[in-house]
Amino acid sequence: MLEFLNVSKSFPSEPEPIEVLKKISFRVKSGEFVAIMGPSGSGKSTLLGIAAGLDQPDVGNVVLDDVDLTKETETNLASLRAERIGFIFQNFQLLPGMNALENVGLPLYLKTRLSEKEILEKSMTLLKSVSMEHRASSFPKQLSGGEEQRIAIARAFINEPKIIFADEPTANLDSKNSKVVLDLLLDRNKKQNTTLVIVTHDPAVAKLADRVLEMRDGEIISPSQTKSVKKAKPAKKKKK
Ligand SMILES: Nc1ncnc2c1ncn2[C@@H]1O[C@H](COP(=O)(O)OP(=O)(O)O)[C@@H](O)[C@H]1O
Numbered sequence: 001m002l003e004f005l006n007v008s009k010s011f012p013s014e015p016e017p018i019e020v021l022k023k024i025s026f027r028v029k030s031g032e033f034v035a036i037m038g039p040s041g042s043g044k045s046t047l048l049g050i051a052a053g054l055d056q057p058d059v060g061n062v063v064l065d066d067v068d069l070t071k072e073t074e075t076n077l078a079s080l081r082a083e084r085i086g087f088i089f090q091n092f093q094l095l096p097g098m099n100a101l102e103n104v105g106l107p108l109y110l111k112t113r114l115s116e117k118e119i120l121e122k123s124m125t126l127l128k129s130v131s132m133e134h135r136a137s138s139f140p141k142q143l144s145g146g147e148e149q150r151i152a153i154a155r156a157f158i159n160e161p162k163i164i165f166a167d168e169p170t171a172n173l174d175s176k177n178s179k180v181v182l183d184l185l186l187d188r189n190k191k192q193n194t195t196l197v198i199v200t201h202d203p204a205v206a207k208l209a210d211r212v213l214e215m216r217d218g219e220i221i222s223p224s225q226t227k228s229v230k231k232a233k234p235a236k237k238k239k240k
């Protein structure tokens with residue numbers, strides 16, 4: 001589970017600081033698929049970075065399962081990210097000097113006890129899962145945007161994270177590639193029960209989500225009901 005409790009964040013600016021997140025509280029249950037929508041500048045990327053432990057709020061708490069990310073050292077956060085969190089960016093963020101296979105295996109090099117051979121094997125399995133094994137030795141600049149994003153997804157999946165954050169993962173893709181990327185994320189959500197939090201402007205993505213959080217000016221304005229809640233049968237009273 002992911003929980004934000006009264007999270008605020010501002011950035012220094014003249015004449016006064018910009019309040020980017022204003023006392024935000026929400027929860028995402030394990031296995032849930034939540035879409036975050038809202039106009040540009042409303043704080044979505046800031047929120048996602050804080051949720052993934054890439055950035056810290058000024059006040060408030062961010063709890064991922066049993067860990068309060070606001071109380072951890074940078075070193076602990078780095079290993080927590082490597083073990084539990086996958087992050088997918090709008091602009092892919094592959095390392096230009098590494099080929100596709102090496103990019104996919106990157107999180108494993110950062111933490112692991114695996115041998116070089118095991119890392120390469122695992123990376124190849126992940127490349128196959130996104131149908132990119134034929135481009136293993138290609139460098140990012142030789143790939144299309146859709147191909148780059150598939151590599152980035154394989155990289156995000158390689159540590160079998162329990163939660164995946166994606167910041168406008170289809171914004172730079174055409175509709176065909178958007179669908180491929182979305183299907184990969186959805187498949188992970190449904191089959192592995194991986195929690196999925198996607199920032200998006202795409203109504204098609206939002207439609208697939210269990211729940212949509214709408215952001216405006218640093219606040220969440222409409223936490224709509226989850227499908228699972230709507231679908232759920234009325235709770236039975238416990239007999240004693
Ligand atoms: N590192 C930063 N320093 C200063 N201002 C920032 C920084 N990051 C984001 N902002 C500002 O915070 C606001 C929200 O940004 P962001 O979270 O990127 O919004 P969104 O992803 O919804 O477009 C914007 O006004 C942006 O300029």
Ligand SMILES: [Mg+2]
Nearest residue numbers: 044045046167
């Ligand atoms: Mg953004």
